Amino acid sequence: MTNETNETEWIKLAQEGNQAAFGRLVGAYQTPVYNLAYRMLGNAGEAEDAAQETFLRAYTHLHSYDPLRPFRSWLLSIASHYCIDQLRRRRITWLSFEDEIAAPERLASDSPNPEAMVAQREREEQVQQLLAVLSPTDRAAITLRYWYDCSYEEIAETLSLTVSAIKSRLHRARHSLARTMEGETDNAL
Amino acid sequence: MRCKQAGEMMSARLDGRLDNTEVALLKDHLAGCSACQAEWHRLQALDSLLASAPMMHAPVRLRVHVMARLNRREQARRAIIGGTALALGTVALALLALAPILLGLLDTTGIAPALVSGGPETIVQLLALLGAVSRALLVLAEKFAVPLTFLGLFSLAMALVLNSLWIGAVRRLRAA
Numbered sequence: 001m002t003n004e005t006n007e008t009e010w011i012k013l014a015q016e017g018n019q020a021a022f023g024r025l026v027g028a029y030q031t032p033v034y035n036l037a038y039r040m041l042g043n044a045g046e047a048e049d050a051a052q053e054t055f056l057r058a059y060t061h062l063h064s065y066d067p068l069r070p071f072r073s074w075l076l077s078i079a080s081h082y083c084i085d086q087l088r089r090r091r092i093t094w095l096s097f098e099d100e101i102a103a104p105e106r107l108a109s110d111s112p113n114p115e116a117m118v119a120q121r122e123r124e125e126q127v128q129q130l131l132a133v134l135s136p137t138d139r140a141a142i143t144l145r146y147w148y149d150c151s152y153e154e155i156a157e158t159l160s161l162t163v164s165a166i167k168s169r170l171h172r173a174r175h176s177l178a179r180t181m182e183g184e185t186d187n188a189l
Numbered sequence: 190m191r192c193k194q195a196g197e198m199m200s201a202r203l204d205g206r207l208d209n210t211e212v213a214l215l216k217d218h219l220a221g222c223s224a225c226q227a228e229w230h231r232l233q234a235l236d237s238l239l240a241s242a243p244m245m246h247a248p249v250r251l252r253v254h255v256m257a258r259l260n261r262r263e264q265a266r267r268a269i270i271g272g273t274a275l276a277l278g279t280v281a282l283a284l285l286a287l288a289p290i291l292l293g294l295l296d297t298t299g300i301a302p303a304l305v306s307g308g309p310e311t312i313v314q315l316l317a318l319l320g321a322v323s324r325a326l327l328v329l330a331e332k333f334a335v336p337l338t339f340l341g342l343f344s345l346a347m348a349l350v351l352n353s354l355w356i357g358a359v360r361r362l363r364a365a
Contacts (some may be wrong), residue, residue, distance in 0.1 A: 015307070019256065019259060019263075022259070023255075026251075026255050026256070027252050030247035030251050030255075031244060031246050031247045032244070033247070034245060034248070034251060035244045039245075048247075048251060048254075051251055052251065052254055052258060056255065056262070057260060059323075061341065117350045120243075123238065126238065127239065129243045130235075131278055142239070146240060146242070147244060152204070167197075167201070170200055170204070171196065171200035174232055174236075175200075175228070178231035178232050178234075181238070
């Protein structure tokens, strides 16, 4: 039985109230959902809460899931909208930089080399600092493009926007990030 | 081509959304525009940085926590449905106890005895008992000037409705 067949079966069982089947779906998608939340919220604790909330919402609304749509896309859509809401609700009192990048659980490509780990961590901090510059929706668009290799059409469907809006947002976000990155490099020199 | 258009094409180029003609146009523009060339280099550096950032693994406890929260929520949901069913059932039974008022009305109007004249003796005895209870209730109701016909019909109707709701809630609880 292929993974896709397994997934279809798990979804069907979960829709009938089988929690064990839903647990398998959580196991299969916990990293994509967590990574999206982490990239959006920039904080490991909040990302974990958001991932939990995403799965609970998915379970509640599982009856409305359209099997013609990829399950990952449906799940990421719930996660994206939840994280966008969370970011909009955040107060002006910003978290300190240390909190913003508070130790993610672990990177997907853990390296035993300490120097490589330090370099990777620095790059990671830079990435999160850059993402924090963007508006919640632009941040979601960039995250879906780079970490999930989503097409414009997929991003548009996930964020409930038009393809032209996504194209425009990616363009604007990239130029904004590039300018910010250059500013950081200049300051570091 | 203007710089603004070139800027839009740069982003599309990074996503592989330009055809060969558009790529050639962009290259021509970059060759003659140092500002756009610098921007293109910045965008490429950004693209490399983002593309090299890995997926963050979810904590191993995430699945356990999700399932635990799901369990707690399901238990709470069942408790609410069960509690509601119990409350509705209790109210329904209490209202059913008022049904003898209606029977009392039937009794006093002489309809009930006619209905059960040929029935088994036990039914007659039961009706007599209910009649006695209802007469007592009638006295109370008259004292408080309650319209008896309305009260009897209303209590029966409510009992039926609440019993239906009760049965529905219990069925739902069992299915959950």
